[in-house]
Amino acid sequence: MWLLAKEWRELVAARAFWVLLAAMGPLVGFAFIGAVQTYAEASGFNGTAAGVGEAFSPLVGVWAPTFSACELAAVFLLPFVGIRLVAGDRQSGALKLELQQPMSSAARIATKALILMAGWIVASLAPLVAVVLWRIYGGAIYAPELASVALGHLLNAALTIGLAAAMAGISEHPSTAAILTLSATVGTWIVNFVAAVNGGWWERAAAYTPTAMVAEFQHGLIRLDVLLVAILLSAAALLFAAIWLRIGVRVRRRGLESAALAALAALAIGAATHATRSWDVSEDRANSFPVADEAALGRIRGHLSVEAHLAPEDPRRFDLDRRALRKLKRVLPDLTVTYISATSIGLFEQNSPHYGEVWYALGGRRVMSRVTTAEGVLEAVYDVAQVAPPGDTGTLFRGHPLAVPPRGAAWVFYGIWPAVVAGVGLAVYRRRR
Amino acid sequence: MPPVPMSARPWLGVDGLSKTYGHLTALDSVSFSIRPGEILGLIGPNGAGKTTLFECLAGVLAHAGGHDILTGDGPGRDRSDLLFYVPDGITPWPDQPLGWILRFVVGFLGGRAEWHDEVVNALGLAPLLPQRMGALSKGQRKRALLAVGLLTPQPLLLIDEPFEGLDLRQSREVAATLRWHVSTGRTLFLSIHQIHDAARFCDRFVLLSGGRVCAEGTAAELTARAAALRGTDEGLADFEEVFLALT
Numbered sequence: 128m129w130l131l132a133k134e135w136r137e138l139v140a141a142r143a144f145w146v147l148l149a150a151m152g153p154l155v156g157f158a159f160i161g162a163v164q165t166y167a168e169a170s171g172f173n174g175t176a177a178g179v180g181e182a183f184s185p186l187v188g189v190w191a192p193t194f195s196a197c198e199l200a201a202v203f204l205l206p207f208v209g210i211r212l213v214a215g216d217r218q219s220g221a222l223k224l225e226l227q228q229p230m231s232s233a234a235r236i237a238t239k240a241l242i243l244m245a246g247w248i249v250a251s252l253a254p255l256v257a258v259v260l261w262r263i264y265g266g267a268i269y270a271p272e273l274a275s276v277a278l279g280h281l282l283n284a285a286l287t288i289g290l291a292a293a294m295a296g297i298s299e300h301p302s303t304a305a306i307l308t309l310s311a312t313v314g315t316w317i318v319n320f321v322a323a324v325n326g327g328w329w330e331r332a333a334a335y336t337p338t339a340m341v342a343e344f345q346h347g348l349i350r351l352d353v354l355l356v357a358i359l360l361s362a363a364a365l366l367f368a369a370i371w372l373r374i375g376v377r378v379r380r381r382g383l384e385s386a387a388l389a390a391l392a393a394l395a396i397g398a399a400t401h402a403t404r405s406w407d408v409s410e411d412r413a414n415s416f417p418v419a420d421e422a423a424l425g426r427i428r429g430h431l432s433v434e435a436h437l438a439p440e441d442p443r444r445f446d447l448d449r450r451a452l453r454k455l456k457r458v459l460p461d462l463t464v465t466y467i468s469a470t471s472i473g474l475f476e477q478n479s480p481h482y483g484e485v486w487y488a489l490g491g492r493r494v495m496s497r498v499t500t501a502e503g504v505l506e507a508v509y510d511v512a513q514v515a516p517p518g519d520t521g522t523l524f525r526g527h528p529l530a531v532p533p534r535g536a537a538w539v540f541y542g543i544w545p546a547v548v549a550g551v552g553l554a555v556y557r558r559r560r
Numbered sequence: 561m562p563p564v565p566m567s568a569r570p571w572l573g574v575d576g577l578s579k580t581y582g583h584l585t586a587l588d589s590v591s592f593s594i595r596p597g598e599i600l601g602l603i604g605p606n607g608a609g610k611t612t613l614f615e616c617l618a619g620v621l622a623h624a625g626g627h628d629i630l631t632g633d634g635p636g637r638d639r640s641d642l643l644f645y646v647p648d649g650i651t652p653w654p655d656q657p658l659g660w661i662l663r664f665v666v667g668f669l670g671g672r673a674e675w676h677d678e679v680v681n682a683l684g685l686a687p688l689l690p691q692r693m694g695a696l697s698k699g700q701r702k703r704a705l706l707a708v709g710l711l712t713p714q715p716l717l718l719i720d721e722p723f724e725g726l727d728l729r730q731s732r733e734v735a736a737t738l739r740w741h742v743s744t745g746r747t748l749f750l751s752i753h754q755i756h757d758a759a760r761f762c763d764r765f766v767l768l769s770g771g772r773v774c775a776e777g778t779a780a781e782l783t784a785r786a787a788a789l790r791g792t793d794e795g796l797a798d799f800e801e802v803f804l805a806l807t
Contacts, residue, residue, distance in 0.1 A: 137655065140656070219654050229638060
């Protein structure tokens with residue numbers, strides 16, 4: 128309890144934390160105001176074409192952009208708070224005193240992580256205010272999808288905290304830790320970029336970068352593999368920090384322990400990537416085929432393989448993957464997808480006789496299609512599996528249009544929020560003195 | 561804790577402690593012993609390896625060699641039960657008020673709550689309790705760090721430069737406070753680079769130079785040894801001369 132109290136006091140004393148809190152309001156506000164304005168206009172506000180918003184879901188239209196401000200804060204502000212809390216003890220010399228208490232280093236770093244997560248939850252009051260405002264405007268809220276977005280950003284924060292702690296653990300100085308943390312973040316962006324160009328293993332790895340992970344949750348899809356990988360990565364990073372904060376242990380031993388941890392983490396993460404369970408918690412079932420189709424697909428026996436002759440940067444491949452194959456994989460976990468292309472953009476392969484073909488193979492039968500929409504893929508799958516397609520695929524999601532402008536939001540996020548943060552910060556500062 | 565009289569019997573031993581930084585040898589097979597209830601002074605010039613030795617003993621710096629450096633029958637088998645090290649020149653928890661820090665030390669490090677007021681008054685810290693650690697002057701910070709050490713429960717206290725940054729009056733007050741703690745059963749191992757200060761205050765000495773222990777003993781023992789080395793005791797009334805003769 129003493130350590131928890133001390134870490135909380137250290138967090139509250141950190142200027143970086145107050146900067147995070149102060150910035151969170153305007154960041155979230157900017158995203159929320161823009162999203163609600165666009166949502167309102169698409170819903171018929173100010174004489175725009177009413178009805179366009181019928182298919183609108185608050186998840187995609189409001190929550191994904193609003194919470195994306197959290198992603199920005201997690202990348203550019205939260206690491207500094209984490210580094211301040213972890214590296215501060217080493218820099219001030221407090222670590223030399225605290226290490227003489229026989230508490231495990233893992234428990235110490237877990238306490239810091241717990242307090243940092245608590246701090247992040249306090250900062251997340253800004254998007255909560257956005258939720259309240261949306262409710263006041265009369266907007267629809269579907270709790271599971273909102274919870275999915277919040278969970279994604281919570282996991283992203285945990286990853287950031289783990290990364291910042293690990294970097295602070297191996298660095299002598301906080302500025303070095305900050306540079307290393309941002310480098311690691313930029314590294315994940317590079318992985319995403321290379322994956323988009325090269326596909327293959329890069330694409331598989333990119334599915335577990337924080338950006339990709341958050342995107343899944345923002346679409347209302349909770350994938351067990353992503354969940355497990357995020358938790359394992361965060362835990363491994365924190366344990367790495369715990370190893371390196373034991374400054375009284377020889378560097379060689381810490382290095383060996385780190386190598387063993389990395390090997391164990393790699394094994395565990397490798398195993399976790401094979402988890403296929405997922406939950407589509409979006410109100411409009413954005414990540415699933417219609418229920419009737421899923422029932423029909425469930426009757427398919429045997430191994431289905433898909434061979435798509437599309438380059439990584441071809442928009443048709445994006446469509447095929449996001450709008451069809453990902454949904455198909457949720458129903459048929461045994462599905463194998465292979466992409467074949469000679470170039471990354473596919474522009475110069477258009478004349479190739481097989482480019483653009485998507486081959487479906489099941490039980491010795493093969494069917495070719497060039498359609499990359501969900502409906503086209505379903506038709507080809509039913510054809511190759513010789514399963515009768517369902518007649519009625521149910522009602523269409525009508526969405527929740529809301530032609531209301533973001534009234535008062537600017538006052539709340541640009542005025543009241545910073546004022547409250549400044550007021551509380553000043554009160555805390557005076558009380559501490 | 562009942563008072564423990566200073567005994568000739570070694571209570572704790574340091575055996576063959578070495579530490580290198582790359583090719584630089586900071587400590588070279590350092591061995592000496594500590595007796596219960598004594599004030600042992602670690603004397604050496606700047607760069608002798610005093611702080612390195614303390615940090616290795618406290619376990620906050622890795623040392624070379626695969627065997628246990630601590631031997632003997634001191635109370636408590638674990639290092640954390642046995643000794644507490646107070647570093648020099650640090651400003652721990654700089655944003656926290658001193659009053660809270662001392663309560664934290666008692667709570668987190670299992671310190672002696674019943675000594676809180678006495679330590680605070682003896683070190684003249686009462687007016688400083690609301691001040692942030694980072695806002696204290698060098699001398700005030702030194703007294704605050706001494707309070708941190710004195711409130712811990714370990715029977716052996718390692719203090720790096722206890723009089724550094726203190727004026728004459730404060731040095732005397734701190735010396736009196738430390739002596740009172742020794743009278744209650746505590747053992748002190750102090751690193752002091754001012755030889756005159758050490759000569760006045762310590763019961764025995766370990767002379768460290770260039771990472772090696774040059775001599776160990778009481779002032780009389782060291783003076784006799786220096787005289788034997790020089791062939792005369794002329795000028796050895798000054799402990800600085802004894803130190804120079806032995807290192």
